[in-house]
Amino acid sequence: MLGSTANGLFWMFRQLERSENTARLIETGFRMALTRQASGQNEWASIVRTAGCEPAFKERHKVFNAENVIDFLLRDPDNPASVLCVFKAARTNARSVRTALTREVWESTNEAWLALQELLAKPVEMSELPNVLGAIRKSSALVRGAWHGTALRNDVFLFARLGTRIERADNTARILDVKYFVLLPSSAAVGSSLDNVQWETILRSASAARAFNLLYGGESSPSKIAEFLIFNQQLPRSLLYCCSDSTRILEDLSRMYGQPNKALDLARPLLESLQAEEIGSIFKSGLHEFLGEFLIKNNAIGRQIEIDFRFNE
Amino acid sequence: MFFNELQSDDGKAREPYEDYVKWMKSRNLDSLRDKSQEADEFFRRTGITFNVYSEEKADERLIPFDQVPRIISAKEWARLSKGIEQRVVALNAFLHDIYHDQEILKAGRLPQSLIANNEAFLPQMMGVEPGGGVYTHIVGVDLVRTGKDEFYVLEDNARTPSGVSYMLENRETMLHMFPELFSNINVASISDYPRNLRRSLSQCAPPACKGQPVIAVLTPGIHNSAYYEHAFLADQMGVELVEGHDLRVVDGRVTMRTTRGYTPIDVIYRRVDDDYLDPLNFNPESMLGVPGIFDIYRAGGITIANAPGTGISDDKALYSYMPDIVEFYTGSSPLLNNVPTWRCSEPDSLAYVLDNLEELVVKEVHGSGGYGMLVGPAASAKEIAAFRDKLKAKPEGYIAQPTLALSTVPILTEAGLAPRHVDLRPFVLVSPNGVDITPGGLTRVAMKEGSLVVNSSQGGGTKDTWILED
Numbered sequence: 001m002l003g004s005t006a007n008g009l010f011w012m013f014r015q016l017e018r019s020e021n022t023a024r025l026i027e028t029g030f031r032m033a034l035t036r037q038a039s040g041q042n043e044w045a046s047i048v049r050t051a052g053c054e055p056a057f058k059e060r061h062k063v064f065n066a067e068n069v070i071d072f073l074l075r076d077p078d079n080p081a082s083v084l085c086v087f088k089a090a091r092t093n094a095r096s097v098r099t100a101l102t103r104e105v106w107e108s109t110n111e112a113w114l115a116l117q118e119l120l121a122k123p124v125e126m127s128e129l130p131n132v133l134g135a136i137r138k139s140s141a142l143v144r145g146a147w148h149g150t151a152l153r154n155d156v157f158l159f160a161r162l163g164t165r166i167e168r169a170d171n172t173a174r175i176l177d178v179k180y181f182v183l184l185p186s187s188a189a190v191g192s193s194l195d196n197v198q199w200e201t202i203l204r205s206a207s208a209a210r211a212f213n214l215l216y217g218g219e220s221s222p223s224k225i226a227e228f229l230i231f232n233q234q235l236p237r238s239l240l241y242c243c244s245d246s247t248r249i250l251e252d253l254s255r256m257y258g259q260p261n262k263a264l265d266l267a268r269p270l271l272e273s274l275q276a277e278e279i280g281s282i283f284k285s286g287l288h289e290f291l292g293e294f295l296i297k298n299n300a301i302g303r304q305i306e307i308d309f310r311f312n313e
Numbered sequence: 314m315f316f317n318e319l320q321s322d323d324g325k326a327r328e329p330y331e332d333y334v335k336w337m338k339s340r341n342l343d344s345l346r347d348k349s350q351e352a353d354e355f356f357r358r359t360g361i362t363f364n365v366y367s368e369e370k371a372d373e374r375l376i377p378f379d380q381v382p383r384i385i386s387a388k389e390w391a392r393l394s395k396g397i398e399q400r401v402v403a404l405n406a407f408l409h410d411i412y413h414d415q416e417i418l419k420a421g422r423l424p425q426s427l428i429a430n431n432e433a434f435l436p437q438m439m440g441v442e443p444g445g446g447v448y449t450h451i452v453g454v455d456l457v458r459t460g461k462d463e464f465y466v467l468e469d470n471a472r473t474p475s476g477v478s479y480m481l482e483n484r485e486t487m488l489h490m491f492p493e494l495f496s497n498i499n500v501a502s503i504s505d506y507p508r509n510l511r512r513s514l515s516q517c518a519p520p521a522c523k524g525q526p527v528i529a530v531l532t533p534g535i536h537n538s539a540y541y542e543h544a545f546l547a548d549q550m551g552v553e554l555v556e557g558h559d560l561r562v563v564d565g566r567v568t569m570r571t572t573r574g575y576t577p578i579d580v581i582y583r584r585v586d587d588d589y590l591d592p593l594n595f596n597p598e599s600m601l602g603v604p605g606i607f608d609i610y611r612a613g614g615i616t617i618a619n620a621p622g623t624g625i626s627d628d629k630a631l632y633s634y635m636p637d638i639v640e641f642y643t644g645s646s647p648l649l650n651n652v653p654t655w656r657c658s659e660p661d662s663l664a665y666v667l668d669n670l671e672e673l674v675v676k677e678v679h680g681s682g683g684y685g686m687l688v689g690p691a692a693s694a695k696e697i698a699a700f701r702d703k704l705k706a707k708p709e710g711y712i713a714q715p716t717l718a719l720s721t722v723p724i725l726t727e728a729g730l731a732p733r734h735v736d737l738r739p740f741v742l743v744s745p746n747g748v749d750i751t752p753g754g755l756t757r758v759a760m761k762e763g764s765l766v767v768n769s770s771q772g773g774g775t776k777d778t779w780i781l782e783d
Binding site for chain 1: 544548554558
């Protein structure tokens with residue numbers, strides 16, 4: 001397969017994943033705004049920070065309120081991280097790798113884009129927001145579903161999955177990082193209802209609230225939540241899950257191509273260090289530092305993949 | 314009067330349309346209109362769009378599709394095919410000759426100046442033996458009909474004809490919307506085209522090819538107006554779709570950058586013009602091509618389809634000599650008519666053209682896509698005056714033809730069926746084993762009442778084209 005095709009696929013699936021995650025972030029913020037009055041500004045600010053576009057937001061808006069943040073993250077054509085722009089980029093990538101996609105995958109991507117364009121043509125009313133966010137999540141799920149149902153299990157498939165995993169690990173780490181202060185044991189209002197709401201936000205942002213309750217019997221604590229999102233081997237959005245899957249994919253590619261790749265030399269140590277860690281010591285040495293380092297290493301793997309597999313000349 | 318292909322003047326359906334008209338009369342108009350919408354949605358969902366250069370915002374547009382098929386009888390088609398084959402054989406012989414011994418010039422059948430002063434003539438191609446001996450692997454001959462038995466070739470399109478994806482998708486759409494029609498009427502299948510294209514390209518593999526030929530489609534990129542088609546063809550053939558930046562010359566071969574390294578390509582179906590193909594040999598500014606590909610081509614390391622330099626046969630001044638060319642190389646008189654053409658480079662012709670602009674169609678010698686042409690009968694006095702100045706300033710840049718009475722086939726409008734002018738582009742594959750003409754083609758239709766311009770860039774639409782089988 002062409003290096004540029006691998007590039008297009010890898011990014012198409014990163015962008016689909018990202019659009020879905022941004023939609024989920026907005027949903028969480030919206031929910032928070034519904035359930036409590038105080039510190040709404042902080043909540044929206046932390047969402048913009050999680051999406052990684054605080055400076056751009058501040059250039060355009062003064063206040064972190066629902067209206068501004070939702071518009072900025074959903075449909076601002078000048079914000080490259082808005083769902084509209086990210087999905088458009090995904091669809092452009094899909095067009096450029098059209099020959100690597102099945103008809104079902106291309107059509108679901110194209111249809112989703114046409115629908116989103118219409119939904120996001122004008123500012124979204126609050127009453128419409130849940131529908132719009134639902135449509136975004138559905139779009140990405142539809143493409144992924146079509147992909148799983150129809151794609152050949154060859155390297156094309158692997159690069160798409162690799163993009164999803166790298167992006168997902170990045171997103172989960174960001175969610176945790178922005179919220180790490182509420183997970184710290186030293187946090188002031190330990191055990192208060194405020195905390196419970198905050199914790200739930202984190203779980204919801206990672207689409208993991210139900211799974212958490214299922215596995216931990218509804219008993220939440222900062223260290224359990226962090227442990228769950230970092231170490232759980234069954235949660236498809238946990239750092240460990242994403243890392244072990246991308247390592248496995250890189251091993252498959254190495255076997256398939258009969259040649260080693262350097263990305264694997266970066267992925268394996270990251271996976272091993274995760275496997276050797278436990279939540280207690282992370283809290284001791286600093287969750288923020290841990291996540292910061294993880295984000296850097298995860299990104300480095302992404303960049304190395306682009307080099308190893310000749311994404312660009 | 315214009316020849317109406319569907320019915321004669323007394324309102325009776327013509328023979329090829331009899332079954333279709335019978336079927337249509339059993340339908341109600343509203344349900345047919347619903348089908349039109351269904352087709353639009355299908356095209357949009359599938360992303361069968363073309364890009365328009367001039368419109369920055371609406372960057373992807375649908376080509377209007379009309380559901381009333383254009384139907385041609387088996388007998389008519391047999392006659393047309395013979396004529397097309399003769400013409401395409403002559404074109405390839407001409408290209409071989411013009412890039413080798415130039416017998417036709419020596420014989421005085423063509424003026425030297427036609428070749429010598431022609432931008433589309435590539436001196437670099439002199440003496441080059443293309444893979445499989447074929448110059449025009451893919452041809453899309455434009456035909457128009459003016460009467461029951463009168464067909465004219467309007468253009469030969471031997472460079473990089475587009476539209477074949479519409480031929481195939483239009484049929485898919487029709488099969489999807491009206492399956493019952495196809496079980497009642499015996500329509501020739503066209504679905505083999507991608508397979509035939511692949512086979513035909515494989516048969517032209519270069520000497521350097523070992524084993525199964527590796528084929529790729531070269532596109533200028535996703536912003537090109539025909540990008541959809543490039544991706545479609547690569548997809549249907551099961552070959553890679555590449556851009557210039559995917560390719561580079563390695564060890565005497567043109568290779569593509571894959572995730573495992575550089576892999577040689579044997580045959581490249583390029584949808585990039587000659588001039589942009591190789592910045593080292595042609596336009597140095599080009600970012601779309603591959604530096605050095607032409608040298609590899611000359612050395613037999615790759616087959617380029619269509620061959621560089623075929624553009625000369627699309628030259629509209631050369632077109633006017635096609636009857637001579639056909640006769641010179643095939644030894645028989647042309648089966649298909651050429652449109653009478655005035656070469657404005659000749660003073661007598663220019664004078665005639667200037668006197669009769671209101672009645673003529675004037676085209677740029679190197680133009681295509683319906684850009685830069687004057688349709689006299691449809692133009693305002695002001696437009697004609699402006700064109701007159703352009704013509705006087707550079708007469709050798711133009712040819713003129715009578716305005717042909719293009720036949721009509723109805724389209725479905727809000728008010729019911731209404732006749733619109735059409736042309737026809739059948740697609741022809743040439744390989745060392747011969748000429749293969751797909752029984753069908755792209756029917757382009759002027760959607761505006763009275764308009765004679767069918768180009769999609771000028772608002773034309775398309776129809777499914779049926780060749781009936783006996």
